[in-house]
Amino acid sequence: MKTATRRTLTRLAFVAGVRVRDREGHLDVTRDGRTQFRIRGASREVVTALEGMTGSLAAPEPVPSPPQEQLEAVLNRVIRLLEHHIVLGDTVALRLEPLVPGLGHSPADVGADTPVRLNRFAFLRVHEGDLVLESPLSPRRARLQADPVRELAAALGAGTTAREQALALDLPVTVVQELLGHLAGASLVDTADEDGSFAADRDDVLRQWDFHDLLFHSRSRMGRHDYPFGGVFPYTGTIEPRPAVRPLPAGPVVALPRPRLEDIAANDPSLTAVLEGRRSVRTHAETPLDLDRLGEFLYRCARVRAVTAARPEEGMPYPASSRPYPTGGASYDLELYLSVHRVAGLEPGMYFYDAGGHRLVLVNADEDDRNAMIGIARVSAGGIDAPDVLITVTSRFQRLSWKYRSLAYAATLKNVGVLYQTMYLVATGMGLAPCALGGGDSDLAARTLGLDYLQESSVGEFLLGSRPAPAELPPAGHLSWTPVNDADWHLRCERDLHPATAPGRPGTPS
Secondary structure: OOOOOOOOEEEEEEOOOEEEEEEOOEEEEEEOOEEEEEEEOOOHHHHHHHHOOOOOOOOOOOOOOOHHHHHHHHHHHOHHHEEEEEEEOOEEEEEEEEOOOOOOOOOOOOOOOOOEEEOOOOEEEEEOOEEEEEOOOOOEEEEEOOHHHHHHHHHOOOOEOHHHHHHHHOOOHHHHHHHHHHHHHOOOEEEOOOOOOOHHHHOHHHHOOOHHHHHHHHHOOOOOOOOOOEEOOOOOOOOOOOOOOOOOOOOOEEEOOOOOHHHHHHHOOOHHHHHHHOOOOOOOOOOOEEHHHHHHHHHHHHOOOEEEOOEHHHOEOOOEEEOOOOOHHHOOOEEEEEEEOOEEOEOOEEEEEEOOOOEEEEEEOOHHHHHHHHHHHHHHOOOOOOOOEEEEEEEEOHHHHOOEEOOHHHHHHHHHHHHHHHHHHHHHHHOEEEEEEOOOOHHHHHHHHOOOOOOEEEEEEEEEEEOOOHHHOOOOHHHHOOOOOOOHHHHHHHHHHOOOOOOOOOOOOO
């Protein structure tokens, strides 16, 4: 789009879904049918101006004074519902839509020869049919609605100046300066200092954020976006919810022993003992874990205790289950797969844990695949020997995303955290060797376990095995640190759990 205009024009408009209704004695400003503001004493000129700011891409011209002062007061009150339209010629080229309520917008001054670049956290994507520019650092979403603005955004990836882009886009340099000023004012574009350097490159806080981490943080909580959030059930009536208990994969089945509650209650240490005595143990004893102990561990950590059909009257229009650890909305998206290296009474292989039937299903007997999975785990754990069992935690993602928007994957990771703690405490109480890992290979897991990466893939890894004799383990590394609050509790509880533990040698922190 070529234009001879020398300047851009900025106008205000209400965001989508806003309506202004003139009632007797007051004015209602509604969004999606809900009253947001009730304004009394507005003049007819102000009412007309507000009505003209809805359902179109640009606001009318300002009304004459003195109502202009009243209009500005009203606009300051409803600021969280206002977006800025940057008009180029006769076209709205750029729309700046509010993401953070209550913040205004002021364009920055950008010199014709000042180096500018896209902010490191900014990204382009398609939203509602438009190309939009967003950043977790920005209080606004920029909707790029004309070719010159889209081309300008693309050129900012390599860094440029307003003068360079004016030549490339065949636009007056003042127009490009104003467009860049709006993007810079919205924290979507960085401008260089007088020495040509960028302040963001010197910011120690920003330097320690990865792009995806900051974006994930901002989009999985309220406050920095306007997207649907929480349990909104976006697919009710269009997509059926996934079953509460995962259907079994094909393969030979191995029944697992079931523990008795009376035996567990008679032998378990106290909650305080396992909380304080818990530690990560990365090496396993010469004698392997056995099938009875493995069955008890899985039963206590992850079995299905009960199931229910959908209960819409209780706000749960989907089937659900109950298990020993908590999850958001009783979704229980997590599943366990075991890469077995050595377990007495069980052949090596890769197994799915059927939490409903308390049994294992062999899904892959290939030794190379099993060794590849265990090899990644050994690297993640610091180069240890092959563990007795690698437990791969997967998520059936749609169990959460069917109900939740924006926070679904964040809830998955929280579910992994509480499962990790459950596994740590149960393993500690049983006298086993537990160790959670911080990373794994989801593509490798999907291939070797026969999973669809987008429907179910790995989100956590956990090592389990027989615990070495106390004398064969170094004490927890924090025992050599400066004590603060009853640091000796850990040592006392560990001695109670494993009486022969001998402290004194430096170790690796758990």
